Amino acid sequence: MIIRYPNGTSYSHDAEKNSKKQSKKKEISFSKRGMTLEEEINESNAYYLALSKAVIHKKPTPVQIVKVDYPRRSAAVIKEAYFRQASTTDYNGVYNRFYLDFEAKETKNKLSFPLKNFHQHQISHMQDCLKQSGICFVILRFSSSNRLFILEASHLITYWEKQKKNGRKSIPLKDLEKIGYEMYYGLSPRIPYLAIVDQLIAKDNE
Amino acid sequence: MIIRYPNGTSYSHDAEKNSKKQSKKKEISFSKRGMTLEEEINESNAYYLALSKAVIHKKPTPVQIVKVDYPRRSAAVIKEAYFRQASTTDYNGVYNRFYLDFEAKETKNKLSFPLKNFHQHQISHMQDCLKQSGICFVILRFSSSNRLFILEASHLITYWEKQKKNGRKSIPLKDLEKIGYEMYYGLSPRIPYLAIVDQLIAKDNE
Numbered sequence: 195m196i197i198r199y200p201n202g203t204s205y206s207h208d209a210e211k212n213s214k215k216q217s218k219k220k221e222i223s224f225s226k227r228g229m230t231l232e233e234e235i236n237e238s239n240a241y242y243l244a245l246s247k248a249v250i251h252k253k254p255t256p257v258q259i260v261k262v263d264y265p266r267r268s269a270a271v272i273k274e275a276y277f278r279q280a281s282t283t284d285y286n287g288v289y290n291r292f293y294l295d296f297e298a299k300e301t302k303n304k305l306s307f308p309l310k311n312f313h314q315h316q317i318s319h320m321q322d323c324l325k326q327s328g329i330c331f332v333i334l335r336f337s338s339s340n341r342l343f344i345l346e347a348s349h350l351i352t353y354w355e356k357q358k359k360n361g362r363k364s365i366p367l368k369d370l371e372k373i374g375y376e377m378y379y380g381l382s383p384r385i386p387y388l389a390i391v392d393q394l395i396a397k398d399n400e
Numbered sequence: 401m402i403i404r405y406p407n408g409t410s411y412s413h414d415a416e417k418n419s420k421k422q423s424k425k426k427e428i429s430f431s432k433r434g435m436t437l438e439e440e441i442n443e444s445n446a447y448y449l450a451l452s453k454a455v456i457h458k459k460p461t462p463v464q465i466v467k468v469d470y471p472r473r474s475a476a477v478i479k480e481a482y483f484r485q486a487s488t489t490d491y492n493g494v495y496n497r498f499y500l501d502f503e504a505k506e507t508k509n510k511l512s513f514p515l516k517n518f519h520q521h522q523i524s525h526m527q528d529c530l531k532q533s534g535i536c537f538v539i540l541r542f543s544s545s546n547r548l549f550i551l552e553a554s555h556l557i558t559y560w561e562k563q564k565k566n567g568r569k570s571i572p573l574k575d576l577e578k579i580g581y582e583m584y585y586g587l588s589p590r591i592p593y594l595a596i597v598d599q600l601i602a603k604d605n606e
Contacts, residue, residue: 243528246528246531248532249525249528249529249531249532249534251487251488253459253460254459254460254461254462254463254484254486255460255463255465256460257460257461257463257465257478257481259461259463269482270482270483271480271481271482272463272478272480272481272482272483273479273480274477274478274479275463275477275478275481276475276476276477276478277476277478278460280460281457282457286492286493287492287499288499288501288529288532288533288534289532290532290533291499291532291533291534292497292499293493293494293497293498293499295494319455322449322452322455323455323494325452325455326452326454326455326494326495326496326497327494327496327497328455328494328497
Protein backbone atom coordinates (compact mmCIF):
# COMPACT_ATOMS: atom_id res chain seq x y z
CA MET A 195 0.00 0.00 0.00
CA ILE A 196 1.66 3.22 -1.16
CA ILE A 197 0.43 6.55 0.11
CA ARG A 198 1.80 9.65 -1.54
CA TYR A 199 1.89 13.16 -0.19
CA PRO A 200 2.21 15.66 -3.04
CA ASN A 201 5.45 17.50 -2.18
CA GLY A 202 4.78 17.31 1.50
CA THR A 203 2.48 20.31 1.77
CA SER A 204 -0.14 20.40 4.45
CA TYR A 205 -3.70 19.58 3.45
CA SER A 206 -5.31 21.75 6.07
CA HIS A 207 -6.03 24.48 3.54
CA ASP A 208 -7.81 22.14 1.15
CA ALA A 209 -9.57 20.53 4.06
CA GLU A 210 -10.86 23.92 5.10
CA LYS A 211 -12.21 24.62 1.65
CA ASN A 212 -13.90 21.23 1.50
CA SER A 213 -15.28 21.69 4.93
CA LYS A 214 -17.23 24.75 3.84
CA LYS A 215 -19.05 22.61 1.32
CA GLN A 216 -19.47 19.92 3.94
CA SER A 217 -20.83 22.21 6.59
CA LYS A 218 -23.33 23.63 4.11
CA LYS A 219 -24.58 20.11 3.41
CA LYS A 220 -24.64 19.38 7.09
CA GLU A 221 -26.90 22.32 7.79
CA ILE A 222 -29.47 20.85 5.48
CA SER A 223 -29.22 17.30 6.75
CA PHE A 224 -29.33 17.79 10.49
CA SER A 225 -30.05 14.10 11.07
CA LYS A 226 -26.58 13.15 9.85
CA ARG A 227 -24.86 15.24 12.50
CA GLY A 228 -21.70 13.50 13.67
CA MET A 229 -21.45 11.08 10.76
CA THR A 230 -18.70 12.94 8.96
CA LEU A 231 -16.33 12.99 11.90
CA GLU A 232 -17.03 9.30 12.54
CA GLU A 233 -16.26 8.40 8.94
CA GLU A 234 -13.07 10.42 9.01
CA ILE A 235 -11.91 8.66 12.15
CA ASN A 236 -12.84 5.23 10.78
CA GLU A 237 -10.82 6.04 7.67
CA SER A 238 -7.87 7.14 9.78
CA ASN A 239 -8.11 3.94 11.82
CA ALA A 240 -8.13 1.86 8.62
CA TYR A 241 -5.01 3.70 7.48
CA TYR A 242 -3.22 3.12 10.78
CA LEU A 243 -4.23 -0.56 10.69
CA ALA A 244 -3.04 -1.07 7.09
CA LEU A 245 0.35 0.38 8.03
CA SER A 246 0.54 -1.69 11.25
CA LYS A 247 0.70 1.53 13.29
CA ALA A 248 -2.24 0.79 15.61
CA VAL A 249 -5.33 -1.38 15.98
CA ILE A 250 -8.23 0.93 16.81
CA HIS A 251 -11.85 0.09 16.04
CA LYS A 252 -15.16 1.78 16.58
CA LYS A 253 -17.42 -0.34 18.73
CA PRO A 254 -20.71 -1.38 17.14
CA THR A 255 -23.84 0.49 18.21
CA PRO A 256 -25.38 -1.52 21.03
CA VAL A 257 -28.77 -2.89 20.07
CA GLN A 258 -31.29 -4.89 22.11
CA ILE A 259 -32.62 -7.53 19.76
CA VAL A 260 -36.19 -8.61 20.48
CA LYS A 261 -37.42 -10.46 17.40
CA VAL A 262 -35.55 -12.31 14.68
CA ASP A 263 -37.04 -13.97 11.61
CA TYR A 264 -35.35 -16.78 9.70
CA PRO A 265 -36.86 -16.67 6.22
CA ARG A 266 -34.08 -18.99 5.03
CA ARG A 267 -31.77 -21.11 7.09
CA SER A 268 -28.79 -19.00 6.20
CA ALA A 269 -30.31 -15.55 6.62
CA ALA A 270 -31.58 -13.98 9.80
CA VAL A 271 -33.60 -10.76 9.68
CA ILE A 272 -33.94 -8.70 12.83
CA LYS A 273 -37.56 -7.53 12.91
CA GLU A 274 -37.65 -5.73 16.24
CA ALA A 275 -34.78 -4.15 18.12
CA TYR A 276 -34.03 -1.08 20.21
CA PHE A 277 -31.03 1.18 20.66
CA ARG A 278 -29.31 0.68 23.98
CA GLN A 279 -27.13 3.13 25.89
CA ALA A 280 -23.46 2.36 25.36
CA SER A 281 -21.54 1.64 28.56
CA THR A 282 -18.19 2.75 27.13
CA THR A 283 -16.72 5.25 24.71
CA ASP A 284 -16.88 4.56 20.98
CA TYR A 285 -13.26 3.85 20.14
CA ASN A 286 -10.55 1.77 21.73
CA GLY A 287 -7.59 -0.37 20.84
CA VAL A 288 -3.85 -0.79 21.10
CA TYR A 289 -0.99 1.36 19.88
CA ASN A 290 2.59 0.29 20.48
CA ARG A 291 1.73 -1.44 23.78
CA PHE A 292 -0.52 1.44 24.92
CA TYR A 293 -4.26 1.14 25.44
CA LEU A 294 -6.10 3.98 23.73
CA ASP A 295 -9.68 4.92 24.50
CA PHE A 296 -11.55 7.86 23.08
CA GLU A 297 -14.80 9.46 22.05
CA ALA A 298 -15.34 11.83 19.11
CA LYS A 299 -17.91 14.62 19.06
CA GLU A 300 -18.66 17.70 17.03
CA THR A 301 -20.56 20.90 17.60
CA LYS A 302 -22.04 23.68 15.51
CA ASN A 303 -21.24 26.14 18.26
CA LYS A 304 -18.47 28.56 17.42
CA LEU A 305 -16.97 29.63 20.72
CA SER A 306 -17.46 26.72 23.08
CA PHE A 307 -17.98 22.96 23.16
CA PRO A 308 -21.20 21.96 24.99
CA LEU A 309 -20.75 19.31 27.66
CA LYS A 310 -24.19 17.90 26.84
CA ASN A 311 -22.40 15.97 24.06
CA PHE A 312 -21.15 13.64 26.78
CA HIS A 313 -22.90 11.35 29.20
CA GLN A 314 -22.13 10.29 32.74
CA HIS A 315 -21.45 6.68 31.73
CA GLN A 316 -18.78 7.83 29.26
CA ILE A 317 -17.13 10.01 31.90
CA SER A 318 -17.21 7.12 34.39
CA HIS A 319 -15.72 4.79 31.79
CA MET A 320 -12.88 7.26 31.14
CA GLN A 321 -12.23 7.52 34.87
CA ASP A 322 -12.07 3.72 35.06
CA CYS A 323 -9.62 3.54 32.15
CA LEU A 324 -7.41 6.27 33.64
CA LYS A 325 -7.15 4.19 36.82
CA GLN A 326 -5.66 1.42 34.64
CA SER A 327 -3.22 3.92 33.05
CA GLY A 328 -5.00 3.86 29.71
CA ILE A 329 -4.59 6.82 27.36
CA CYS A 330 -8.00 8.49 27.27
CA PHE A 331 -9.10 11.56 25.40
CA VAL A 332 -11.81 13.11 23.27
CA ILE A 333 -11.59 14.36 19.70
CA LEU A 334 -13.62 17.56 19.41
CA ARG A 335 -14.59 19.17 16.14
CA PHE A 336 -16.05 22.62 15.54
CA SER A 337 -17.96 22.05 12.32
CA SER A 338 -18.34 25.73 11.41
CA SER A 339 -14.59 26.40 11.45
CA ASN A 340 -13.54 22.77 10.87
CA ARG A 341 -11.11 23.01 13.76
CA LEU A 342 -10.13 19.79 15.52
CA PHE A 343 -8.84 19.36 19.06
CA ILE A 344 -7.74 16.54 21.28
CA LEU A 345 -8.57 17.10 24.94
CA GLU A 346 -7.27 14.71 27.55
CA ALA A 347 -9.95 12.91 29.54
CA SER A 348 -8.55 14.30 32.80
CA HIS A 349 -9.40 17.84 31.64
CA LEU A 350 -12.83 16.83 30.36
CA ILE A 351 -13.56 15.24 33.71
CA THR A 352 -12.60 18.47 35.50
CA TYR A 353 -15.09 20.47 33.38
CA TRP A 354 -17.71 17.78 33.92
CA GLU A 355 -17.33 17.83 37.70
CA LYS A 356 -17.47 21.64 37.76
CA GLN A 357 -20.63 21.57 35.68
CA LYS A 358 -22.28 19.29 38.22
CA LYS A 359 -21.53 21.95 40.85
CA ASN A 360 -23.37 24.57 38.76
CA GLY A 361 -20.30 25.41 36.71
CA ARG A 362 -20.50 26.29 33.04
CA LYS A 363 -22.12 23.87 30.65
CA SER A 364 -19.47 24.08 27.95
CA ILE A 365 -15.72 24.21 27.37
CA PRO A 366 -14.65 27.58 25.94
CA LEU A 367 -12.74 27.43 22.66
CA LYS A 368 -10.14 29.67 24.32
CA ASP A 369 -9.51 26.99 26.93
CA LEU A 370 -9.15 24.32 24.23
CA GLU A 371 -6.58 26.49 22.48
CA LYS A 372 -4.58 26.51 25.71
CA ILE A 373 -4.97 23.06 27.26
CA GLY A 374 -6.03 21.04 24.20
CA TYR A 375 -4.00 19.91 21.21
CA GLU A 376 -5.12 21.29 17.87
CA MET A 377 -4.97 18.84 14.96
CA TYR A 378 -4.92 19.66 11.27
CA TYR A 379 -6.55 17.57 8.57
CA GLY A 380 -4.20 15.48 6.49
CA LEU A 381 -4.59 13.28 3.45
CA SER A 382 -3.58 9.96 5.00
CA PRO A 383 -4.66 9.73 7.64
CA ARG A 384 -7.38 12.37 7.48
CA ILE A 385 -7.10 12.89 11.24
CA PRO A 386 -3.51 12.22 12.34
CA TYR A 387 -4.35 11.75 15.98
CA LEU A 388 -1.48 9.35 16.77
CA ALA A 389 0.95 12.27 16.44
CA ILE A 390 -0.83 13.89 19.40
CA VAL A 391 -0.97 10.58 21.27
CA ASP A 392 2.83 10.46 20.97
CA GLN A 393 2.94 13.83 22.72
CA LEU A 394 0.60 12.62 25.46
CA ILE A 395 2.80 9.55 26.03
CA ALA A 396 5.97 11.65 26.08
CA LYS A 397 4.37 14.03 28.61
CA ASP A 398 3.36 11.10 30.84
CA ASN A 399 6.92 9.82 30.84
CA GLU A 400 8.45 13.18 31.78
CA MET B 401 -19.09 -3.39 47.56
CA ILE B 402 -17.89 -6.20 49.84
CA ILE B 403 -17.16 -9.62 48.42
CA ARG B 404 -16.61 -12.43 50.90
CA TYR B 405 -14.89 -15.72 50.34
CA PRO B 406 -16.11 -18.23 52.94
CA ASN B 407 -12.89 -19.38 54.65
CA GLY B 408 -10.95 -19.14 51.43
CA THR B 409 -11.86 -22.56 50.06
CA SER B 410 -11.94 -23.08 46.34
CA TYR B 411 -15.31 -23.14 44.64
CA SER B 412 -14.26 -25.40 41.82
CA HIS B 413 -15.98 -28.39 43.44
CA ASP B 414 -19.32 -26.62 43.74
CA ALA B 415 -18.86 -25.21 40.29
CA GLU B 416 -18.43 -28.70 38.98
CA LYS B 417 -21.61 -29.88 40.62
CA ASN B 418 -23.54 -26.91 39.26
CA SER B 419 -22.03 -27.40 35.87
CA LYS B 420 -23.60 -30.83 35.61
CA LYS B 421 -27.01 -29.26 35.99
CA GLN B 422 -25.99 -26.57 33.54
CA SER B 423 -24.70 -28.91 30.92
CA LYS B 424 -27.91 -30.95 31.14
CA LYS B 425 -29.92 -27.82 30.47
CA LYS B 426 -27.56 -26.87 27.69
CA GLU B 427 -28.13 -30.16 25.93
CA ILE B 428 -31.83 -29.40 25.73
CA SER B 429 -31.46 -25.81 24.62
CA PHE B 430 -28.96 -26.14 21.82
CA SER B 431 -29.77 -22.67 20.52
CA LYS B 432 -28.27 -21.10 23.63
CA ARG B 433 -24.90 -22.69 23.00
CA GLY B 434 -22.17 -20.29 24.08
CA MET B 435 -24.40 -18.07 26.19
CA THR B 436 -23.31 -19.46 29.52
CA LEU B 437 -19.63 -18.88 28.97
CA GLU B 438 -20.37 -15.35 27.74
CA GLU B 439 -22.46 -14.59 30.80
CA GLU B 440 -19.79 -15.97 33.08
CA ILE B 441 -17.14 -13.80 31.47
CA ASN B 442 -19.39 -10.72 31.57
CA GLU B 443 -19.94 -11.36 35.26
CA SER B 444 -16.19 -11.74 35.83
CA ASN B 445 -15.58 -8.49 33.94
CA ALA B 446 -18.17 -6.69 36.09
CA TYR B 447 -16.40 -7.99 39.18
CA TYR B 448 -12.99 -6.84 37.97
CA LEU B 449 -14.46 -3.44 37.07
CA ALA B 450 -16.17 -2.99 40.44
CA LEU B 451 -12.87 -3.68 42.20
CA SER B 452 -10.91 -1.39 39.83
CA LYS B 453 -8.81 -4.35 38.71
CA ALA B 454 -9.44 -4.02 34.96
CA VAL B 455 -11.80 -2.44 32.42
CA ILE B 456 -12.83 -5.19 30.01
CA HIS B 457 -16.07 -5.11 28.03
CA LYS B 458 -17.72 -7.35 25.50
CA LYS B 459 -18.25 -5.54 22.23
CA PRO B 460 -21.86 -5.28 21.07
CA THR B 461 -23.00 -7.60 18.29
CA PRO B 462 -22.53 -5.71 15.03
CA VAL B 463 -25.82 -5.06 13.31
CA GLN B 464 -26.56 -3.41 9.96
CA ILE B 465 -29.60 -1.25 10.55
CA VAL B 466 -31.82 -0.81 7.49
CA LYS B 467 -35.14 0.55 8.74
CA VAL B 468 -36.02 2.50 11.85
CA ASP B 469 -39.48 3.65 12.91
CA TYR B 470 -40.10 6.58 15.22
CA PRO B 471 -43.53 5.95 16.74
CA ARG B 472 -42.81 8.66 19.31
CA ARG B 473 -40.17 11.32 19.24
CA SER B 474 -38.27 9.74 22.09
CA ALA B 475 -38.43 6.09 21.04
CA ALA B 476 -36.87 4.52 17.98
CA VAL B 477 -37.80 0.99 16.93
CA ILE B 478 -35.49 -0.87 14.57
CA LYS B 479 -37.77 -2.69 12.12
CA GLU B 480 -35.23 -4.22 9.78
CA ALA B 481 -31.62 -5.09 10.49
CA TYR B 482 -29.09 -7.79 9.72
CA PHE B 483 -26.25 -9.41 11.63
CA ARG B 484 -22.85 -8.36 10.36
CA GLN B 485 -19.57 -10.22 10.66
CA ALA B 486 -17.47 -8.81 13.49
CA SER B 487 -14.06 -7.53 12.43
CA THR B 488 -12.47 -8.09 15.84
CA THR B 489 -12.61 -10.43 18.79
CA ASP B 490 -15.41 -10.06 21.34
CA TYR B 491 -13.56 -8.75 24.38
CA ASN B 492 -10.96 -6.08 24.92
CA GLY B 493 -9.87 -3.49 27.42
CA VAL B 494 -7.15 -2.36 29.75
CA TYR B 495 -5.54 -4.02 32.76
CA ASN B 496 -2.80 -2.24 34.67
CA ARG B 497 -1.49 -0.47 31.55
CA PHE B 498 -1.75 -3.63 29.40
CA TYR B 499 -4.09 -4.00 26.45
CA LEU B 500 -6.03 -7.26 26.66
CA ASP B 501 -7.85 -8.80 23.72
CA PHE B 502 -9.59 -12.14 23.72
CA GLU B 503 -12.28 -14.39 22.36
CA ALA B 504 -14.24 -17.02 24.32
CA LYS B 505 -15.55 -20.25 22.81
CA GLU B 506 -16.89 -23.56 24.01
CA THR B 507 -17.23 -27.01 22.54
CA LYS B 508 -19.20 -30.16 23.27
CA ASN B 509 -16.29 -32.22 22.02
CA LYS B 510 -14.46 -34.12 24.71
CA LEU B 511 -10.93 -34.65 23.43
CA SER B 512 -10.22 -31.72 21.14
CA PHE B 513 -11.24 -28.14 20.42
CA PRO B 514 -12.45 -27.62 16.83
CA LEU B 515 -10.81 -24.73 14.99
CA LYS B 516 -14.05 -24.07 13.13
CA ASN B 517 -15.05 -22.06 16.20
CA PHE B 518 -12.75 -19.33 14.90
CA HIS B 519 -12.75 -17.23 11.77
CA GLN B 520 -9.99 -15.80 9.66
CA HIS B 521 -10.88 -12.20 10.58
CA GLN B 522 -10.48 -13.00 14.28
CA ILE B 523 -7.10 -14.63 13.66
CA SER B 524 -6.00 -11.64 11.59
CA HIS B 525 -7.16 -9.27 14.31
CA MET B 526 -5.14 -11.19 16.91
CA GLN B 527 -2.09 -11.05 14.66
CA ASP B 528 -2.55 -7.29 14.33
CA CYS B 529 -2.86 -6.86 18.11
CA LEU B 530 0.23 -8.99 18.75
CA LYS B 531 2.20 -6.67 16.45
CA GLN B 532 1.25 -3.85 18.85
CA SER B 533 2.34 -5.95 21.86
CA GLY B 534 -1.20 -6.48 23.07
CA ILE B 535 -1.95 -9.49 25.27
CA CYS B 536 -4.11 -11.76 23.13
CA PHE B 537 -5.58 -15.11 23.99
CA VAL B 538 -8.64 -17.31 23.80
CA ILE B 539 -10.70 -18.75 26.64
CA LEU B 540 -11.72 -22.30 25.71
CA ARG B 541 -14.34 -24.30 27.55
CA PHE B 542 -15.14 -27.99 27.26
CA SER B 543 -18.79 -28.03 28.25
CA SER B 544 -18.99 -31.77 28.93
CA SER B 545 -16.21 -31.73 31.52
CA ASN B 546 -16.54 -28.02 32.38
CA ARG B 547 -12.81 -27.56 31.95
CA LEU B 548 -11.51 -24.11 31.08
CA PHE B 549 -8.26 -23.18 29.38
CA ILE B 550 -6.49 -20.05 28.29
CA LEU B 551 -4.49 -20.48 25.12
CA GLU B 552 -2.22 -17.70 23.92
CA ALA B 553 -3.10 -16.29 20.50
CA SER B 554 0.37 -17.14 19.19
CA HIS B 555 -0.35 -20.86 19.74
CA LEU B 556 -3.83 -20.62 18.25
CA ILE B 557 -2.36 -18.94 15.18
CA THR B 558 0.13 -21.79 14.79
CA TYR B 559 -2.68 -24.38 14.79
CA TRP B 560 -4.66 -22.20 12.41
CA GLU B 561 -1.81 -21.90 9.92
CA LYS B 562 -1.14 -25.65 10.08
CA GLN B 563 -4.81 -26.35 9.42
CA LYS B 564 -4.65 -24.24 6.27
CA LYS B 565 -1.85 -26.52 5.07
CA ASN B 566 -4.09 -29.58 5.55
CA GLY B 567 -3.15 -29.97 9.19
CA ARG B 568 -5.62 -31.14 11.79
CA LYS B 569 -8.86 -29.25 12.24
CA SER B 570 -8.81 -29.15 16.03
CA ILE B 571 -6.53 -28.61 19.01
CA PRO B 572 -6.11 -31.83 21.05
CA LEU B 573 -7.03 -31.55 24.72
CA LYS B 574 -3.66 -33.12 25.49
CA ASP B 575 -1.93 -30.19 23.79
CA LEU B 576 -4.01 -27.71 25.79
CA GLU B 577 -2.99 -29.48 28.98
CA LYS B 578 0.63 -28.86 28.01
CA ILE B 579 0.77 -25.45 26.34
CA GLY B 580 -2.46 -23.92 27.68
CA TYR B 581 -3.27 -22.63 31.16
CA GLU B 582 -6.08 -24.45 32.91
CA MET B 583 -8.43 -22.26 34.94
CA TYR B 584 -10.76 -23.31 37.72
CA TYR B 585 -14.14 -21.78 38.42
CA GLY B 586 -14.30 -19.44 41.38
CA LEU B 587 -17.04 -17.57 43.14
CA SER B 588 -15.91 -14.02 42.44
CA PRO B 589 -14.92 -13.81 39.75
CA ARG B 590 -16.46 -16.91 38.23
CA ILE B 591 -13.60 -17.11 35.72
CA PRO B 592 -10.44 -15.70 37.33
CA TYR B 593 -8.63 -15.10 34.07
CA LEU B 594 -6.52 -12.16 35.29
CA ALA B 595 -4.48 -14.59 37.41
CA ILE B 596 -3.42 -16.30 34.18
CA VAL B 597 -2.86 -12.94 32.47
CA ASP B 598 -0.40 -12.12 35.26
CA GLN B 599 1.51 -15.28 34.34
CA LEU B 600 1.53 -14.32 30.65
CA ILE B 601 2.87 -10.87 31.51
CA ALA B 602 5.55 -12.33 33.81
CA LYS B 603 6.59 -14.75 31.05
CA ASP B 604 6.85 -11.92 28.51
CA ASN B 605 9.14 -10.00 30.85
CA GLU B 606 11.47 -12.91 31.47
